[in-house]
Amino acid sequence: MRLPVRITGVGGYLPPRTLTNEELAKQVDTSDEWIFSRTGIRERHIAGPDETSSTMGIEAARVALASAEVDPADVDVIIVGTSTPDGMFPASATRIQHGIGATNAGAFDVNAACAGFLHALSAGAQYVASGSAQRVLVIGSETMSRILDWTDRGTCVLFGDGAGAVLLEYAGPDELGGIDSLLLRSDGSQASSLYADGPCTPALAGARAEAHIVMDGQAVFRSAVTGLANAAADAIAEAGLSVDDIALCIPHQANVRIIQAVAKSLSLPMDRVFVNLDRTGNTSSASIPLALAEACATGRLQPGDRILFAAFGGGLSWGAAVMQWSGVRAAHASGVPVARVTGAPTTA
Ligand code: COA
Numbered sequence: 488m489r490l491p492v493r494i495t496g497v498g499g500y501l502p503p504r505t506l507t508n509e510e511l512a513k514q515v516d517t518s519d520e521w522i523f524s525r526t527g528i529r530e531r532h533i534a535g536p537d538e539t540s541s542t543m544g545i546e547a548a549r550v551a552l553a554s555a556e557v558d559p560a561d562v563d564v565i566i567v568g569t570s571t572p573d574g575m576f577p578a579s580a581t582r583i584q585h586g587i588g589a590t591n592a593g594a595f596d597v598n599a600a601c602a603g604f605l606h607a608l609s610a611g612a613q614y615v616a617s618g619s620a621q622r623v624l625v626i627g628s629e630t631m632s633r634i635l636d637w638t639d640r641g642t643c644v645l646f647g648d649g650a651g652a653v654l655l656e657y658a659g660p661d662e663l664g665g666i667d668s669l670l671l672r673s674d675g676s677q678a679s680s681l682y683a684d685g686p687c688t689p690a691l692a693g694a695r696a697e698a699h700i701v702m703d704g705q706a707v708f709r710s711a712v713t714g715l716a717n718a719a720a721d722a723i724a725e726a727g728l729s730v731d732d733i734a735l736c737i738p739h740q741a742n743v744r745i746i747q748a749v750a751k752s753l754s755l756p757m758d759r760v761f762v763n764l765d766r767t768g769n770t771s772s773a774s775i776p777l778a779l780a781e782a783c784a785t786g787r788l789q790p791g792d793r794i795l796f797a798a799f800g801g802g803l804s805w806g807a808a809v810m811q812w813s814g815v816r817a818a819h820a821s822g823v824p825v826a827r828v829t830g831a832p833t834t835a
Contacts, residue, residue, distance in 0.1 A: 494815065497783050534630045544650045560589065568772035603627055609808075611625040612666055627650065630648050651775065681803070683701065708744075708745060730753050735782060735794050737779055789814075
């Protein structure tokens with residue numbers, strides 16, 4: 488069933504500091520050749536000492552609102568997908584609400600690991616489709632660098648920081664836009680293949696919490712390919728469309744080999760698949776809205792195009808959605824502003 492919801496604004500934020508594979512190779516036993524050939528990643532962005540998921544989310548949200556030409560006071564709900572909030576509470580969404588001056592908005596976080604944006608989009612779309620909210624900001628923002636074990640070469644080379652945001656509004660029956668299908672899936676029996684403990688984990692109670700990502704890379708790789716391919720195929724079928732109708736697939740940016748395997752399984756040519764992970768690494772919940780912002784800013788999307796989103800992450804949690812691109816109100820205002828800073832990273 489088509490949800491009458493369109494994206495009217497989109498924005499992204501990447502912290503200025505970059506960390507290249509060569510720089511990582513000075514810290515752990517790895518190489519640019521190994522990382523690039525196994526993952527497709529060349530570099531990632533690392534949050535500065537004062538940056539958090541909420542400060543980056545504020546930057547992305549401001550761009551999204553500017554590109555939608557919407558005043559922050561007119562936002563009704565803010566939903567933030569993040570697994571790296573500033574703290575246990577309050578929700579990063581409320582910090583973003585204050586930061587952008589969304590004085591009339593309710594705000595909350597959702598945690599579905601790397602699939603966080605798709606889950607937040609699902610929740611936000613229901614508000615707009617039901618008429619209980621007119622404008623919903625959906626944000627994915629992550630500070631993955633703070634939950635990495637920087638001595639574990641199996642995980643620290645994969646992730647990066649950043650934020651992306653979209654504004655959702657009603658799409659009338661005669662207007663472009665609309666979510667054709669959106670499905671979410673989960674399998675908690677595989678929780679141990681990708682997780683990060685935290686201050687409430689019993690084993691860490693009373694101790695200084697050391698939360699970092701633990702991953703069985705090969706198991707996650709296999710589950711990701713199967714989960715993404717099945718969810719994407721189901722979402723296309725549920726939309727009553729075929730792969731030929733998909734103008735651009737914007738998948739979660741974890742590993743280009745995962746993306747290529749999914750595209751092959753769908754018989755979707757890679758020139759209709761958006762990939763920017765070479766410059767971002769895996770930014771978890773931020774990856775799809777960041778990629779969407781870049782696709783929009785670089786002219787990869789035309790009004791009327793069908794987009795396929797597909798996301799996968801810890802949980803395991805995954806899903807896919809098909810929606811029609813309506814174009815944003817002020818395309819010149821969207822995109823991924825980033826000032827490049829050279830020099831040694833301080834976080835790693
Ligand atoms: N640099 C160099 N060598 C590395 C390395 C690195 N950064 N990380 C692991 N290795 C080594 C391993 O220690 C292993 O060495 P060994 O054979 O001497 O034991 C060897 O490379 C092969 O390891 P393996 O885990 O089999 O590599 P792989 O081909 O499966 O690639 C991943 C590892 C992590 C890149 C891959 O499994 C992957 O991308 N998985 C999905 C991860 C993901 O996307 N997670 C997030 C999902 S949202």
